[in-house]
Structures are given as structure tokens and as C-alpha cells.
Amino acid sequence: MEITFLGTSSGVPTRSRNVSSVALRLPQRAEFWLFDCGEGTQHQLQRSDLRISQLRRIFITHMHGDHIFGLMGLLASCGLAGSGQEIDIYGPSGLGEYLRACAKYSYMNIGHRINVHTVSPGIIFQDEEFTVSCELLKHRIPAHGYCIAEKDKPGRFDAERAKALGIPFGPIYGQLKRGESVTLPDGRRIRGQDLCGPTEPGRKIAYCTDTVFCEAAIELAQDVDVLIHEATFAHQDAEMAFERLHSTSTMAAQVALAAKVKLLIMTHFSPRYAPGNPLDVHHLLQEAQAIFPNTKLAYDFFSYEVPRHRDAKQFAEKV
Template structure:
């Protein structure tokens, strides 16, 4: 599980940074990736990345401002030309369905795969045996949502050293123990799964927040997250401007991460006033003063999502 940034700028693209789009790579877990927001030019960014649109499974839109969704029609159209035949589901606030259906209809775009558009107003928007995705309404000029992606715990691995100590070699009995069934060795010893199965692997939590002022819902969605992604449109010397435009400062993002008990924080959605990556350094410094485990998002950079050790 990895985060990969395709765009980190706020409002409009610059020569240095494109507008918002974030990929959650789940190649080991699902052999696919998910996308959060799809600003104008995202498909061009994908071409410069290791991502392949044929592997894109889901897109989650935080809100309907252009810098977060103007890239959708083009990307959806191009996906079919780049080997995309599997179904694609797009989630987002009410109005998303009209936007996409009109755009694709007027442009006579042909979609050679099943496209599903799911509008929501928060709550659980997706769940299967492996993942659960919950959305919550944040505080912005229009309805803007954050997403909490929870990977479900997976069964622990077999302790092969202990099994060999019981004289049990790899074979069908291993499979029964993995399924939670007790087995009996040729010597008549009954082995319970709890005796030889390691602790379950704890699922990871990734929180991706849309544009927002500091608010209680951002805190709730980020509770105990292993990785939290929060906008940092301005440095804190512009806190008044951030509030006026319904955005957050880097320090405010760090305060949310600290108060939520998150493990790590990635800052993104930077104002165009900060032209170079070096000019963003003060944002990282002010955030790290509050929450040390803070990094700046950077175009075409990968950030692994680490699993917590058992009991932590």
C-alpha cells in the first residue's frame, strides 16, 4: 500500500506543480490503484508515472471545484484506449453524475467498460471483505468530503518453526490450521490454531481530506490513521486568509494530526504563491514543530503506508 502524488497544487496548475490528484496504490492487496480527485491534466501526469489506467479501479472525488475534477472526462475517455476494460466506479458529492454524464454525452465519448457513478452525502460509500471506505463532510465553501480508507485485519501467518517442532511438515493440515480448524498429528497430538498461528495482521488506515478549514469531522476521520493527507494551502502567517477562503494552514493540519493520534502526516494542496519546493520548507517546519512526523507531498513521489506492529 503506497501513496503516489500526481498533483499537489491548489486552484490552478503551475509550471512546477499540477492541481490535485492522489493515487493509492494497492498492487499487492488488489492489483489495482484508487485515485482521489482528478484535476485538469491528471491523465498527462499519469503518462509520466508508473501508473497504468487499466489498473485504475475507483476514483473518489472530494468536492466539485474544478481543480479537483476537471480532469475526469478526459481520463475516463482515455482509459479505454490504454487497456482499461475492467469496471470503474467514481464516487463523489451530488452533482457529479450530471457533470460526467453531460460531459461524456456532449463529447460523444465512447466508454468500452462499465462506468458506475455513485453520489453520496457521507457515510460508508464502499465496503468489501478487505476494505471499508467512509466519507465525512468537512468545512469548505461547498460540500467537501474527506475519505477514511480502512484495510481490514487479515489472518496471521502460520508459525512454521513451531509446527516443525510438533513434527508437522507442510501439507493439507497447514491449510486446515489456517482456516481455524484444529488438527491431529500422526502421533495423536491435537494442535489448536491458536498454538501455531501468529497474531492477525492489523489493517492500515489512510485518511485523505478534501479542502477544509479545521473541523471536528476532519479530526474524526483521521483518528488513529497510519497516514493522513491534509491540505496546507497557506503558511500560518496567512491564517486569517486561510479561514476566509475555507482552507487550512500547515500548522492547523499538524494540530489535527496530533489531536487525532495519527502516525504520519503528508501536506499537499499548496498555494501558487509558494513557487519552488524550497519555498514550501517553512510550511513543513511550522507543521513539524507541532507534529514531527510531517512530510511535504511532491509530484511523482511515493510514500509507503507502514503497518503498525502488533500491540501498538
Template sequence: MQLTFLGTSAGRPTKDRNVTSIALSLPEPMNSFWLFDAGEGTQHRLMGSKLKLNKLDNIFVTHLHGDHVYGLPGLLSSRSYFDGAGPLKLFGPSGIRAFIEGVFRLSGTHLAYDLEIIEITSGQILDDGKFKVEAAELDHRMPCFGFRIIEYPQPGQLNMERLAELGLAPGPLYGKLKQGEDVTLASGEIIRAADVVSPPTAGRVITVLGDTYPCGNSIALAKDANLLVHEGTFGPGMEAKAAAYGHSTVLQAAETAASAGVKQLVLTHFSSRFDKETIGSLLDAAREVFPHTIAADDYMEVDIPKSV
């Protein structure tokens, strides 16, 4: 699994950073990706990546501020021109349906695929048998959500050497053993799954938060996550300004990561007032609170290794 940051600026784009959008590439054999927010220019950023719109399955919108949604109409429209573009689900807060349907109606846009728009509330919003997604409302100037993506545990690996010793050739029984089922051979001998399959691997947890002032739901969504994506709109000493606009400083993001016990924090959504050198200084300050912190750049790819 891998996160690709397509836009890391807050409010408006800069020469170096587009506005918010993050892609989550899913593991094989799925070979698809999900998108979190789509600020203006997101489809242009996608063109500079290895991601293709016909591989996009789900879009999750944190809130309806323009730097998070103005790229949606164009992206959804362009997807019709990609061969193999199947049904797509769009999850977002109340109002996302009116926004999309209004733009499409006024512009005469028609899609060549099925688009399902789901207006969400807090709680579980998706379970596809491989991943679950939970949403909770954050503390911002308008309704805004964060998302907790939970991968189901992965089956253990077959001990091929032991199976060969037992005389069991590859075939359908391998699948049953891998799923934890004991099997009985024609001889009457029972092979127990626990004897030939390693323990399952815990699934990964990724938390992607929308714009937010520090709040309890941020910590709850990020609890023990493998990776947390948190906005870092403002720098140290700007707490009052952050509170006024419903945002966080990089130190507050680091404090949330520490409180939640996450493995890694990625800061994004930086104010356009900060240049690259300043963001380096902000990163140093955040690492004083939570050492396992990185600052996202546009097109940065962050791998999410399997849980041990």
C-alpha cells in the same frame, strides 16, 4: 500500500506542480489502485508513473472545484483504450453525475467499460471485504468530503515449524487454520488455530481530506490514522485568508494531525504563490507543531507500512 502524489498544487498548476490527484496502490494480490480527485492533466501525470488505467478500480472525488475534477472526462475516456479495463466506480458529491454525463453527451463520448457513478452522503460508502471507506463532509465553500480508508485486519502467520512437528503437511487444512478454525486430524487429534497461528495484524487506516477549514469531521476522519493527507494551502499568519476561502494553513493541518493522534501527516495542495524553498520553510513550521510531517511533491511515493 503506497500513496503516489500526482498533483500537489492548489487552484492552478505551476511549472513544478500539477493540480490535485492522489493514487493509493493496494497490497497484493489486488495489484490495483484507487484515485482521489483528478485535476486537469492527471492522465498525463499517470503516464509518468508506474500506474496503468486498466488497474484503476475506484475514483473518489472530494468536491467539484475544477482543480479536483477537470481531468476526469479525459481520464475516463482514455481508459477505454486500455486492454483489460473492467468496471469502474466513481464516488463523489451531488452533481458529479450531471458533470460527467453532460460532458460525455455533448462530446459524443462512449466508454468501452461499465462506469457506475455513486453520489455520496456522509457515512460508509464502500465495503469490498478487504477495505471499508467512510466519508464525512468538511468545511469548505461548497460541499466537500474527506475519506477514511480502513483496511480489514490481516490474518496471522502460520507457524510452519510447529505444523511440521505436528506432522501436518501443507494443504486445505492450512487455510482453515489461518482463518482461525481448529482442525481435526484423521487420528482424532485436534490442532487449535491459536497454537499455530500468530495473532492477526491490525489493518491500516489512511485519511484523505479534501479542501477544508479546520473542523471536527477532519479530526474524526483522521482519528489514530496511520497516515493523514491534509491540505496546506496557506502559511502561518494567513489564517484569515484561509478562513475566507475555506482552506487551512500548514499549522492548522499540523494541529489537526496532533489532535487526531495520527502517525504521519502529509501536506499537499500548496498555493501557487509558494516556491520550493518557501514550502521547505512551511514544513519546518508545521513540524514545530507535529514532528512527523512531510511535504508532498509531484510523483512522491509514500509507503504505508503494516500496523504493528
């Protein structure tokens, strides 16, 4: 699981930061998922090492333009590229109507390859490897945060030990690798868990933007490996943050601390903190680190690979 930030500015793009979009690469599937799609996202994708043909799912937090204005252009390019891949899009009420209106008045045929899902708090997607859930955050319009949870994996199977026990190679090995118990032809009962190493806990990521400090963000981000949280304003501009229902750097850090996350990556910075201004984003970093030391600043094209927990003991030590 690798996170790539494609846009880290709030409201409007700047010379160095595009508006909101984050990609989650899943190498084991040769695909990536997109979280928000501000204007210019497809250009950012072309400048990255991500391949648009591998885009499989898009999750939209809310209907403000700096989070959705790049969506139709990206979908059009996917169609014109001839990839024809199926794309599932998740988002708040109104997203499907917006896409249909854009398609109608731009004479664009998105066909049956685009599936739109209206989200509500709880689990919105699940398969054999991942669960995605969402919570309603606190913003001027309905906005959802997302949590992506990788399911736990069985520990490494000891094939040499299985062979030494005289277990015949074949489908039985698959059952044992999954931790199941099997009865051999000679009557012996073998427990798969006895031949597997410690379970490898799945990794978790939470994405919270746009929102002012709220309990829902803490609940969504509980014990995640990485929390991506907006930090539109500096602490001294907290009054403005409350008025506009956005977060300060210290609010993001307080969420990370309360949720006991392992790493906080802040994004969605107001252009008022651009280099050369009295306050810049590094001041926001210092404010957050005073509360939650393990904090990083996102910037466009910054990538972070979420480390895999190789066994339960290492996982416990890291926590």
C-alpha cells in the same frame, strides 16, 4: 500500499505542481485507486510508473474544477486504450449528472464500465481486504474526506508445528490459517490461533482536502498511519484561510496532533508560496513541524510506501 502524489497545487497548476490528484497503489491486487482528478492528471499518470490499465476506483472529494476537470479526459483515454476495465467512481451529489452531461455533449460512450456512487458519511465501500469511509468536511461546497482502512490479517501460520502435531495437510490448514478451530478425525480440537503468530494490524490512510480545520477531519483521521491533509495557506494568512474555508499549515498539524496520526503529509499548496516568493512551502513545513514534528511536504511524483506492521508488539512500539 504506496501513495503517489500526482498533483499538489491548489486552484491552478504551476510549473512544478499540477492540481489535485493522489494515487494509492495496491500491489497485491495489481491495481491502484485515485483520489481526485484535476486537469492534466492523465499526463501525470503517463509520467509516473503507474499503469492506467490498472486504475480500478476513483474517489472525488468535491465538485470544484481543480479536483474534477481531468476526470473525463482520463475516462476517455481509458476507453480509447481498449482496456475496457470496470471503474467505480465515488463522489458527492451531482457527480453522476456532471459525467453524463460531459459524455452527452462530447459524444463519448462510457457504456456500462463506469459505475458512479453518490457518497454520504459512513462506510462507502467494503470487501475482504479494505473498508473505505468518508466524512463531510467544512468547505464552500459539500466536500468529503476519505479514510482507507486495511483489515487486520491473521498472524503467520506455523506449518512445521502443525505437521509435528500430526495435522493432515489439506483444507484444514486453510481453516487454521484463518484462525478457525477444527476438530481432527481423532477427536482432538485444534485452535487456529494457537498455530498463528500475532495478528497483523491493518494500515490506515486519511485524505482530507478541501477543508478548514474541523472536528470531522480529526474523527476521520483518528490513529491513521498517514494523514494527507491540505495546507493551502501559511499561518500568517489564516484570515484568508477562514474566508475561503481552506486550511493553514498549522491547522493541518493540529488535526494530525489531535487525531494521533503517525505521519502527516501536507499537500494542496497555494501558488503564492512558489520558490522565490517571500514565503515558500518550506516555511509551511517549519510551521507544521513546530506543532507536529513528523510532517512531510508532498511534491509531484513523491511516493511513500506505508510500512506494514509485522506483529502486534512492533505496532504497539511504533504507536
